[in-house]
Amino acid sequence: xxxxxxxxxxxxxAPFPDEVVETAxxxxxxxxxxxxxxxxxVWDATNALSLVFTLTDRWQDGICHVAxxxxxxxxxxxxxxxxxxxxxxxxxxxxxxxxxxxxSPDAVDAAWxxxxxxxxxxxxxxxxxxxxxxxxxxxxxxxxxxxY
Numbered sequence: 454x455x456x457x458x459x460x461x462x463x464x465x466x467a468p469f470p471d472e473v474v475e476t477a478x479x480x481x482x483x484x485x486x487x488x489x490x491x492x493x494x495v496w497d498a499t500n501a502l503s504l505v506f507t508l509t510d511r512w513q514d515g516i517c518h519v520a521x522x523x524x525x526x527x528x529x530x531x532x533x534x535x536x537x538x539x540x541x542x543x544x545x546x547x548x549x550x551x552x553x554x555x556x557s558p559d560a561v562d563a564a565w566x567x568x569x570x571x572x573x574x575x576x577x578x579x580x581x582x583x584x585x586x587x588x589x590x591x592x593x594x595x596x597x598x599x600x601y
Contacts, residue, residue: 455485461590462504465497469521472557476526477504479561480519484528487570488516490584496591508574508584512591516573520552527552528566530573537572540565 458466458478466474484506485491494505494512501522505515520527530536533543533551542565543551553569555561 455482455489456586459493459495459588459590461497462495465495465502466521469502469523473521473524473526475558476555476561477502477519477521479558480526480528480555483561483566484517484519484570487567488574488584490586491516492584492587492589494589494591496593498591498593499595508577510585510587510589512589514577516577517570524556526555528555530569532573532576535576536569540569542569 458481466477469477481504485493488506488508491506491508492510494503494507494515496503496505496512501520503521504519505512506517506519507515515531517531518527518529520529529550529552530543532549533545534547534549536543536551538551542553542563544554545551
């Protein structure tokens with residue numbers, strides 16, 4: 454059973470459209486099913502609401518993240534530029550991060566997600582059993598440039 458969402462996360466989700474919220478929560482559940490002990494950093498930032506999943510308690514050590522925007526949700530891989538992409542789903546041109554975009558909750562059923570999560574964990578030479586299952590809440594102080 455996937456751990457419940459922290460109250461703060463539910464508060465941060467309130468301004469988003471229902472379809473975006475459902476997509477994000479389903480992605481969160483997929484990640485936590487694969488990484489049950491992951492430390493979750495809920496970051497209410499200026500551009501997006503982000504859920505960073507890390508096998509330590511540091512967001513900088515994140516394996517992947519779920520980022521909510523007004524019309525879609527991204528599943529990002531922090532070292533995605535190093536991942537093989539046999540399904541050609543990863544987007545991005547930065548030095549490290551790659552992401553896949555989800556516009557509906559049903560898209561979260563994609564079979565490739567677990568394979569990409571496994572590759573991301575293997576890439577950092579850790580195991581899925583590592584982590585404390587905790588949550589850290591962070592709130593940016595700057596103005597919001599997204600639903601609010």
